[in-house]
Every structure is written in structure tokens, then in C-alpha cells.
Amino acid sequence: MTHKYNIGIIGNCSYIAYITERGEVCWLCLPRFDSGFLFGSLLDKKKGGDFSILPADNQFDTRQYYLENTNILCSEFTNSSGIYRIIDYAPRFYQYDRYFKPLMLFRKIEIISGNPKIVIRCNPVGDYGALQPSVVMGSNHIRYLGIGPQVRLTTSLSINHILEEKPIVLSETAYCAFTYGIPLEASLVATAEDFLEKTRAYWLSWVKTTSVGNIFQEHIIRSALALKLHQYEDTGGIIASGSMGLPEAFGSGRNWDYRYCWLRDAFYTLNAFNTIGHFEELERYFYYIRNIISEEREKIQPLYGITGAKEIVEREIELEGYRNNRPVRVGNDAYSHVQNDVYGQVLVSLLPLYIDKRLSSSPGKTPDMMIINWLLDKISSTMNEPDSGIWEFRNKQQRHCYTFLFHWAGSMAAKKIAEHQNDKKLLRRARNLASLASRQIEACYNPIKQAYCQAIESDQVDASCFQLIISHYLKPNSIRTKNHLKALERELSADGGLIYRYRHCDDFGAPKSAFLVCSFWYVESLACIGQIEKAIGVFEKLLSYSNHLKLFSEDIDPATGSQMGNFPQAYSHVGLMNAASRIGKKLDLPYFL
Numbered sequence: 001m002t003h004k005y006n007i008g009i010i011g012n013c014s015y016i017a018y019i020t021e022r023g024e025v026c027w028l029c030l031p032r033f034d035s036g037f038l039f040g041s042l043l044d045k046k047k048g049g050d051f052s053i054l055p056a057d058n059q060f061d062t063r064q065y066y067l068e069n070t071n072i073l074c075s076e077f078t079n080s081s082g083i084y085r086i087i088d089y090a091p092r093f094y095q096y097d098r099y100f101k102p103l104m105l106f107r108k109i110e111i112i113s114g115n116p117k118i119v120i121r122c123n124p125v126g127d128y129g130a131l132q133p134s135v136v137m138g139s140n141h142i143r144y145l146g147i148g149p150q151v152r153l154t155t156s157l158s159i160n161h162i163l164e165e166k167p168i169v170l171s172e173t174a175y176c177a178f179t180y181g182i183p184l185e186a187s188l189v190a191t192a193e194d195f196l197e198k199t200r201a202y203w204l205s206w207v208k209t210t211s212v213g214n215i216f217q218e219h220i221i222r223s224a225l226a227l228k229l230h231q232y233e234d235t236g237g238i239i240a241s242g243s244m245g246l247p248e249a250f251g252s253g254r255n256w257d258y259r260y261c262w263l264r265d266a267f268y269t270l271n272a273f274n275t276i277g278h279f280e281e282l283e284r285y286f287y288y289i290r291n292i293i294s295e296e297r298e299k300i301q302p303l304y305g306i307t308g309a310k311e312i313v314e315r316e317i318e319l320e321g322y323r324n325n326r327p328v329r330v331g332n333d334a335y336s337h338v339q340n341d342v343y344g345q346v347l348v349s350l351l352p353l354y355i356d357k358r359l360s361s362s363p364g365k366t367p368d369m370m371i372i373n374w375l376l377d378k379i380s381s382t383m384n385e386p387d388s389g390i391w392e393f394r395n396k397q398q399r400h401c402y403t404f405l406f407h408w409a410g411s412m413a414a415k416k417i418a419e420h421q422n423d424k425k426l427l428r429r430a431r432n433l434a435s436l437a438s439r440q441i442e443a444c445y446n447p448i449k450q451a452y453c454q455a456i457e458s459d460q461v462d463a464s465c466f467q468l469i470i471s472h473y474l475k476p477n478s479i480r481t482k483n484h485l486k487a488l489e490r491e492l493s494a495d496g497g498l499i500y501r502y503r504h505c506d507d508f509g510a511p512k513s514a515f516l517v518c519s520f521w522y523v524e525s526l527a528c529i530g531q532i533e534k535a536i537g538v539f540e541k542l543l544s545y546s547n548h549l550k551l552f553s554e555d556i557d558p559a560t561g562s563q564m565g566n567f568p569q570a571y572s573h574v575g576l577m578n579a580a581s582r583i584g585k586k587l588d589l590p591y592f593l
Contacts, residue, residue: 082114344410520575
């Protein structure tokens with residue numbers, strides 16, 4: 001049986017809310033992405049709280065969709081008493097020279113036909129379900145005390161009916177505003193309608209300024225909209241996913257908290273934003289990186305909190321877990337790992353700020369060369385150092401090919417910056433480091449397999465080595481490149497175009513699920529070497545692994561096509577966008593075809 005996450009997300013770059021096809025807010029962390037949840041039934045039906053607006057008789061059909069080219073989510077319900085829809089949105093629009101992005105979730109309940117009878121349940125919790133609030137009635141709102149500053153539900157409906165969970169017959173459009181911090185004191189109806197229209201206009205304008213080719217447009221636009229929600233605008237940090245604890249495979253124990261900023265993931269995300277002509281995200285990220293580097297002396301961690309916090313201590317909490325998959329972990333011990341590819345990836349991430357003429361007013365145009373030199377220092381000092389690698393092995397360190405690749409790529413980015421700045425000393429240094437990194441990459445080549453392996457002295461192939469092709473380290477038309485790709489196909493492929501990260505055992509055994517971003521890397525590699533028809537065929541197979549809203553998880557079970565792992569996963573949407581862009585560039589189709 002195929003398992004899909006029948007869930008959509010809304011957000012405004014301050015928070016993300018997860019809403020099921022049944023209109024239940026099943027995941028909402030406030031005041032930040034990495035805070036404890038107020039609604040967390042995604043991980044515990046009993047302790048996770050409840051915010052639902054369901055037909056009273058519990059017999060209904062439902063469908064869920066986004067208003068076109070927006071992050072405004074609609075859940076439509078049909079039963080014997082009528083049809084209604086919930087329009088869920090997080091306000092976001094420009095005013096007073098800045099973006100307005102309050103900690104407010106609006107739910108508009110709109111009658112389509114008949115006289116629907118509904119039941120509203122709103123029972124937030126605190127500290128991952130450990131705290132139950134005291135409930136106080138106001139004149140037109142309900143206050144939930146003890147779980148955060150001024151947590152309120154303001155509504156145009158009877159608050160007694162909501163508190164008692166009694167059926168309500170809808171006679172007109174109704175509104176709910178769930179707020180954290182500053183409450184809604186203005187007119188509910190007028191404010192909700194005003195915010196809705198301004199939020200819709202914002203997203204339509206954002207999409208309109210997005211550079212998208214004439215193939216796979218709907219999927220690229222939805223991926224871009226989803227990715228946008230994963231940047232915490234206040235600091236510029238970009239999270240891997242808004243969720244935690246969703247298992248990579250049922251019973252695997254691979255249940256991780258991804259609500260943090262992996263600098264590696266951010267590199268790929270920013271690359272995707274650059275391909276669609278959005279640079280504001282890169283500029284915000286520059287502030288995030290600059291603040292981190294200013295505090296570091298010894299090394300850059302693989303990940304940080306969204307405010308730049310260094311310690312992200314991993315612990316287990318008492319929740320039943322998604323479909324009883326335990327343990328449920330908060331935090332992520334990978335922050336303590338040595339993952340040396342990060343220096344090169346930060347360098348490549350920042351490259352456009354130093355050389356792209358379109359960014360003449362960005363902070364990078366007053367070049368902070370200290371950052372570039374410091375990053376090169378770290379590439380130099382870690383050139384021979386084993387690390388945990390991209391897949392974050394917990395009990396094994398190796399000299400990974402992927403790390404050397406980004407030592408090379410980072411040095412090549414520094415070379416471009418040096419040329420642009422006419423800095424001859426930096427240019428010589430960058431060239432020397434690129435040459436050293438190249439020698440290390442070649443030490444990973446296995447002549448028997450005719451492929452680059454995971455690490456020096458390893459005979460295991462690894463999907464991260466698709467990046468040797470994508471990053472143009474390997475020449476696209478060479479025999480070595482084609483043999484390398486064939487070896488990765490042979491050893492890592494599953495059915496349906498899917499690709500495993502690797503097939504060997506790690507700290508938790510052999511992986512059971514395919515990693516979706518690796519599958520998109522495979523597509524991108526095919527496009528790079530000119531196998532366009534094959535690339536398109538595999539790409540179209542991968543599109544079938546989305547849910548009903550074109551949202552993708554981290555992993556796919558090859559046996560069933562089921563979505564697994566955290567959701568939606570920024571990595572997967574980035575992989576889709578970059579693969580589609582690569583195919584589009586190779587096709588070079590005129591717009592009218």
C-alpha cells in the first residue's frame with residue numbers, strides 16, 4: 001500500500017503550519033520553526049493538541065488545493081448538509097518599508113452550498129505536549145494561558161460552541177484567527193479579508209517575477225513557493241524541513257529533527273533560487289553566514305540553529321511518534337560532526353554576491369574579502385582531514401570524495417572572485433588549492449569499477465558523486481564520465497528512476513529507502529552528458545512521487561512508492577528545480593514551442 005503525506009503547508013517566513021487534507025492543523029511550532037509545537041498531532045494524536053474544523057456528522061468527502069501561484073491553502077468538504085471550504089493562510093505582504101509577517105494563522109470558513117454543520121476543536125498545548133493551558137473566555141476570543149505569550153483564538157463564531165465542541169450551523173462566512181504574541185484587536189472580518197487579499201497579491205507578484213522556462217512549470221513554481229517558506233527571514237537561515245521525527249523507513253530508527261540550517265542544504269537551495277532569478281534570499285543568507293563566521297575561530301559546523309545557535313543538543317522526548325515510530329528526537333547531534341565540505345559550499349553560495357552584476361546594491365558588492373580568505377584557510381587546513389561526510393556517519397570518518405569536490409569547487413569560486421577583484425595573491429592561492437583538491441578526488445577513483453568511490457581507500461560508490469558531473473569537475477563528454485555514471489546507475493538504482501544514497505550498511509544498517517534528491521541528481525547528470533530523453537523520462541517518473549499538492553518528502557520506499565522521511569523536504573524540491581533547469585537549458589526551446 002502506498003503511503004503519502006496528505007498534508008499541505010502554509011507560512012510567511014516566520015512560521016510554517018502543516019494542515020491535513022481533513023483541515024486539521026497537525027503541526028505548528030511557534031514562535032519559530034525550531035520552537036516546541038502548539039499543535040503536534042502529526043507525532044502524537046493524544047498529546048499533540050487539536051485544531052480542526054470538521055463536518056458534524058464526520059461523514060464527508062474532501063479535496064485540498066492551493067489558490068493558484070500562492071501559499072494559500074484550501075480544504076473543501078462535501079457532505080449531505082452542504083459544501084464549505086477552509087481557506088488557510090499566513091499573512092505576508094510589504095508595508096512600511098518591510099515585510100509584514102505576524103505570528104497569526106487565519107482560517108476563513110466559506111459556504112459553497114447548503115447549510116453545513118461543523119464542529120471546531122481548538123486545543124493547543126505547550127512544550128511538545130508536556131503543558132496543558134488554562135483556558136479563559138474573552139468577549140470574542142479564547143485565551144490559552146501558560147503555553148506562550150498571549151496565545152488566542154479570535155473568532156466570529158460562538159466561543160461557547162467551540163469550547164464545548166458543539167455543532168455549529170454555518171449561515172454565513174466565518175473567520176478564525178489563531179495568534180501568538182500580539183493579539184488581533186482590530187476588526188476580525190475586515191482584517192482577515194484585507195490580509196487575505198494582500199497576501200494573495202504578494203504571492204502572485206513573487207511568482208510573476210520568477211524566471212521559469214516553458215517545461216514543468218507547475219512543479220517548479222510549487223517547489224519555489226514551498227522553498228520560500230523555509231527561509232527564516234529575520235536571520236536569513238534556511239531550514240532543511242519544517243518537520244521532525246518522520247521516519248526514513250518504518251521501524252528504522254532514522255527519525256531526525258530537520259528544523260535547522262544545514263549550510264550544505266542552503267547551498268543547493270540558493271542555487272535553485274538563483275536559477276529562477278530570486279536573489280533576495282541570497283542576500284538574507286549572506287547576513288546569516290557573516291554573523292556565524294564572525295563568531296567562529298576554529299571551524300564551521302555543518303548546521304546551526306536558525307538564529308545561529310551553535311549547540312543543538314539531541315534528546316529523545318516522550319511522544320508516540322508518527323505511526324508509532326520511535327524514538328522522537330529534538331535537536332540534531334550532527335552539529336558536533338566534522339563535515340569539511342561546508343567551507344567550499346559556503347564559498348560557492350556567496351559567489352554571486354561578488355561577481356554578479358545584477359547584485360550591484362547587495363552587501364557583497366562591498367566585498368568582505370576576510371570571509372573568502374578565512375574559508376580558504378579552512379579548506380587548506382582540512383585538505384587531508386577525515387570527516388563524517390555528507391551522509392553524516394556517526395561512527396565512521398573517512399577522506400570523502402564529496403568533501404574534496406567542494407574543496408575544489410570552493411577554490412574555483414575563490415579563483416573567480418580573485419579574477420573579478422584583480423587580486424593576484426588570492427588567485428595563486430585558489431589555483432593551488434584547487435589543484436591539491438583535484439589530486440585528492442583522483443585518489444578516490446577505482447579503476448576496476450571505473451568510478452569515483454565514496455572515499456579514499458573505499459570501494460563503495462555513493463550518490464553524492466553524481467556531483468562530480470553536475471559541478472563540471474568531470475568533462476560531460478568524456479569516456480571516464482560516462483563510465484562513472486554507468487557504475488552509479490548499476491550499483492545505486494532502484495525501480496521507478498529512484499536512487500539510493502549508498503547500499504552499504506551504516507550506523508543503522510543498510511538504507512531501505514531511496515533518497516529523492518539523489519534521484520534528481522541522477523536526472524541532472526543525465527542531462528549534463530546529453531541524454532536528454534532519458535533524463536526527461538526519469539524526471540517524469542519522479543514527479544509521480546509527490547503528494548496531491550506537488551509536495552515531496554525526503555525519501556521514497558522503492559517497493560511501494562511511499563513517501564518517507566521529513567516533509568516537505570527542501571532538498572527534494574531543490575533537486576527538482578535544479579534538474580528541471582538543467583533539462584531546460586539543454587533543450588534550449590523557444591517559448592512558443
